[in-house]
Amino acid sequence: MTGTNPDGISSPALDLQRLPKHIAVIMDGNGRWAAARGLPRILGHRAGAEAVRRTAEACRELGISALTLYAFSWENWSRPSEEIGQLMDLLEEFLDREVETLRKNQIRLRAIGRLHELPPTVLAHLHDIMARTSQGDRMTMTLALSYGGRQEILDATRRIAQLVREGRVQPEAIDEALFSRHLYLPELPDPDLLIRTSGEQRISNFLLWQISYAELYVTPKFWPDFTKDDLYETIRAYQQRDRRFGRTTPADPAVASSGSTENGACG
Numbered sequence: 001m002t003g004t005n006p007d008g009i010s011s012p013a014l015d016l017q018r019l020p021k022h023i024a025v026i027m028d029g030n031g032r033w034a035a036a037r038g039l040p041r042i043l044g045h046r047a048g049a050e051a052v053r054r055t056a057e058a059c060r061e062l063g064i065s066a067l068t069l070y071a072f073s074w075e076n077w078s079r080p081s082e083e084i085g086q087l088m089d090l091l092e093e094f095l096d097r098e099v100e101t102l103r104k105n106q107i108r109l110r111a112i113g114r115l116h117e118l119p120p121t122v123l124a125h126l127h128d129i130m131a132r133t134s135q136g137d138r139m140t141m142t143l144a145l146s147y148g149g150r151q152e153i154l155d156a157t158r159r160i161a162q163l164v165r166e167g168r169v170q171p172e173a174i175d176e177a178l179f180s181r182h183l184y185l186p187e188l189p190d191p192d193l194l195i196r197t198s199g200e201q202r203i204s205n206f207l208l209w210q211i212s213y214a215e216l217y218v219t220p221k222f223w224p225d226f227t228k229d230d231l232y233e234t235i236r237a238y239q240q241r242d243r244r245f246g247r248t249t250p251a252d253p254a255v256a257s258s259g260s261t262e263n264g265a266c267g
Contacts, residue, residue, distance in 0.1 A: 014062070014232060015239050016062070023066070024214070025069050025070065026195070027197060027226075029221070033048075034047075053101075064139060068143075072113075074113065074148035074205070091145075095125055095129045096125075103132065106137055107140070109130050111126055113151075113152075148205045149206055150208065156179060156182040160174060192215065192243075200218070219234070
């Protein structure tokens with residue numbers, strides 16, 4: 001079936017009434033993409049930045065409300081300092097180049113992770129772009145930077161433990177909803193669809209709490225080669241699945257697309 005979204009964009013073979021509201025992506029394979037071409041790794045990361053633009057534009061055209069991208073993991077700090085420096089420079093360059101496109105398309109930029117570990121100039125730059133795009137109400141694009149799922153859970157646990165110490169929360173009051181409110185961006189709904197490129201069959205410490213009931217899609221393509229058509233294919237595959245959320249019958253489509261209390265959604 002072909003549909004047209006509110007912006008008049010034709011979307012071949014997609015049911016526009018059953019789109020995922022939140023897509024998360026593990027953008028893997030930049031280095032291997034470059035190595036296969038005899039290029040420096042940084043050129044693979046640059047090509048990956050173009051794939052970010054393509055994917056964000058395609059999600060915005062479809063009407064996807066949230067896109068979260070695993071841009072720099074907490075474990076990535078163990079990489080060579082030269083590569084880390086190049087990645088930080090590329091992040092600032094990307095922010096500068098895309099800020100007006102984000103504003104024009106009403107895309108709000110957010111970030112999650114242990115952001116205080118970023119270089120001060122990068123962090124200041126990031127906060128500036130987030131402030132300049134804060135009025136965007138058509139889509140939220142979140143960059144996971146210095147991010148780890150275990151680290152997010154630990155940080156939430158510490159915040160709740162401090163509240164217990166202060167007597168503001170009783171231990172018996174701690175439930176999934178309260179815990180979710182202390183994650184980095186509790187206002188985001190849980191991802192409906194998690195995409196991983198490069199064919200690796202693992203989660204890599206990404207959104208461990210939030211993806212409990214996300215549909216997983218792994219493609220062998222390296223991230224720089226990921227296209228709009230590839231995004232359509234992942235969504236078509238998503239729409240062919242029955243999302244049960246632990247039930248014996250498929251969940252109501254409206255519930256399935258927005259999350260449920262059973263899967264800890266925090267919309």
